[in-house]
Amino acid sequence: MSTYPCILTAWHAHEKELRGYLIHRLGDPYGADDLLQDVFLKSLRQGADFCRLDNPRAWLFQVARHAVIDQCRLAKPQSVMTDDLAAPPAGERDPVEQLDDCLMRNLAALSIEDHNIISQCDLHGMKHQVFADNHGLSLSAVKSRLMRARQRLHAALLLHCQVRFDEDGKVCCHKPRGPLS
Structure with missing residues (x-):
């Protein structure tokens, strides 16, 4: 050249x-x-x-x-990792992960309709429209039922698991009570 x-x-x-x-x-x-x-x-x-x-x-x-x-x-945004972002010590689980037992107990105690819609749509990822088609419902009915079922599950978790939130609204801790009666 x-x-x-x-x-x-x-x-x-x-x-x-x-x-x-x-x-x-x-x-x-x-x-x-x-x-x-x-x-x-x-x-x-x-x-x-x-x-x-x-x-x-x-x-x-x-x-x-x-x-x-x-x-x-x-350019990819980069940030410096600080010690406060370290993983929890071995054997210690995140507070949200620790809720799994309490969640499953409270989910099982819900009505069969609430249990089904939360299990299928939230836990197994079924699309709302597919759930609606399978159960002969409209899409808006599925969304309303799912919202109400989530509210009932939320209330049960607060009552039976004593879930507490930090200042950012994230689960910080919980104390599961004994088996649901």
Whole structure:
């Protein structure tokens, strides 16, 4: 690949301005330098076509803008893991996971209709429309029945399992009472 003088002339005329633009857009001088190098390589790959451009500055800035967009699309948000996010000690389960026994006991104590709709739709993932078709109901009737069944199960869990929530509304703990009577 031979270097055309027109590329070097345009590059020397606009390199500092391009670098400033990239630093402003990225907020990272090292990342800006990497993209600046990519823009220069793309201009070299254009060869004689670059020399025929009416406005080489506009072309360079367009390539730089697209490089910034591509980099932002590829960037994956990352966060630092802190010690407070560590997994619970071995053998200790998350409070929500500890509710499984209490949940199953309370689900079994619900009416057969409530038990069926929650089991099929929530636990086994049956689509509401399929449940409606299988039971000769309308979709809105299934949604209403499911909502009421969930409310009854929620009330039973609060009563029989003494579920408590933290300030974020997440289950923090519970104390299952003895077997349901």
